Amino acid sequence: MTGKKTIKVDYLARVEGEGRLYLRIRDGRVAESRFAIFEPPRFFEAFLRGRRFTEAPDLTARICGICPVAYQMSATHAMEQALGVKVEGPLRDLRRLLYCGEWIESHALHVFLLHAPDFLGYQDAFQMARDHPVMVAFPSRTLPGTMSSCP
Amino acid sequence: MARRPKLAVWKFTSCDGCQLCLLDLEEELLTLAEKLQIAYFMEASRAVARGPYDLSLVEGSVSTPEHLQQIQRVRRASRFLVAIGTCAASGGIQALRNFAAVEDYAAQVYDRPELLKVLAESTPVSQHVPVDLELHGCPPNKHQVLDAVVAFLHGRRLPQESASVCLECKRRGNICVLTAHGVPCLGPVTRAGCGALCPTYHRGCYGCFGPKETPNTSSLSRWFSQRLGQSEADLVRAFRQFYANAKAFKKESEAHEYIKGG
Known part of the structure; x- marks a missing residue:
């Protein structure tokens, strides 16, 4: 692969936080990469x-x-x-359960709503849902409550 | 088919948790995406449609020099602007810096604080531009966010919550943690909306939905100090949490800070 290519993303989508990415590619190799996080402190x-x-x-x-x-x-x-x-015993187990609950919730969010659209060639889960509605509605049908971090 | 109203979701200084309430809607989210054009919502989509936008949801507080211009642009591009969550409605937990010198804070956290471009204070959206509706809570209840969007779609006013968390405890039949167990609880002065989440699990409310309408904070402080033996410093911290920057809580925390002849 020869030639030059520039990839510039001013605002990274579907992540927590704010960042931008700049890549300059020459002959198939990254010649320059810049990543900025502009999330305010x-x-x-x-x-x-x-x-x-x-x-x-x-x-x-x-x-x-x-x-x-x-x-x-x-x-x-x-x-x-x-x-x-x-801390040990049942309290430790309860904490583990709480943490695992968040993992499941966060992973489901990332897999279905944040990352899957990229792998399947969509801009977002809304577009993806037109062809694959079950992917977006999936969490509520098969894992009741796991996607709800809000009270 | 009529043009679908355009929805934009903006982030200022925040944790993303309030916009996440939208993604948490699951199937209702798909219905919303049918009723509205998701025109700008970076946490959910890389598709960006140009403004103006019919409905803008703003998450986060104004805390950097860039934000000052950005919030004006968002206002100009928006027909109806809703501040969602504690940061956008009051300044958020990061407004604790309003009670300190931001240079000191920056020096405590960063090796090269001179690289930071931040404002001295973290402030609510309403301090900079007119806001059509504020949704309180850290985070707000996701049904409140949905209600606000549905109310907008139907051109209906959204009634503002004026009652306190106490009312929600009564509705749920909770035993009062303050009077029965001596747990300091901000429920009597805090806006309802969370469903009394903390007191239901025997914890005191820490006020993350902000002051209710006409809160009697000084009476609650007397309770805390006379009956629960809390110190002046305890009272300062009690009112200086997620809504530290809200007028009623700010006034109460400052009253106890200065009494001690500090």
Whole structure:
């Protein structure tokens, strides 16, 4: 493959957060790649200072609306480590269940609504749904409730 | 066939959680996509149709110099503009920086803070442009978002929630966590809408739907301090959470910050 090609994406779609991508390709090789994340800072690390340790999980849960449990759980583990607390037994199992629930939810969201359109040549799940309605309606029919992170 | 109204979804400073409420609608989402043209919705689609847009949902707070122009452009391109969620309606959790010096915050987090271009404060959309409707909550209930879109489609006004979380606890038959268990709960001063999610699981409400209409925050503070033994610092933190920037909560947190002759 010879020649030059430029790929420029000003706003990456179907991801959490904001970014842009620039690729310059020459003779089939990437000659230049630039990736910018322009997500504005929210300063979680700063505003957590001076809060009670019990408040950290609720605050950090708001880092990402797609995977809040990951941050909530990390904050919980951090606080427990700081206090030398080890959680085992049914409570540990419940946490595992909560985390796995989020994995299923987040993976289903990514597979069906965010990534599948790319692999199948559609711009989004709405276009894809015209040909494959079950792919978009799938979560509610076969995995009740798993796609609902909102109350 | 009549032209379908164009929907745009915009992101400012936020976590994407409020727009996710739309994707969470599943089958209703497909019905919406039939009724509306999804013209700009980057979390869901790389297809972009030019404005103007009939309905714009704005997520996130205004927190960078770029946002100042961007929000004006969004307003100009939108017939009906709805601020969705705590960040867009009040400034969000990142508005905690409004109570500090943003340079200090930047220096605490980043190696080269001089590279950041941020405003001193994180502010709601309504502080910059006229907003037609605000949906509160971190995140809002997805049915509220759906209701807002349906109300728009039918040209109907959406009644604003004025009651407190207490009312939702009563409806669910919850035992009051505050009076029965001595758990600090912001339910009495917080806008209903979540279905009393936290008190239902025996936790105190932390106010993530914002102040209700005419909240009696000073009375609740007295309760917290006199009956639950909370300190002034506890009261500052109680009101300085997700709606720290909302007028009623801001006033209450500041009242306890300055009393101590600080």
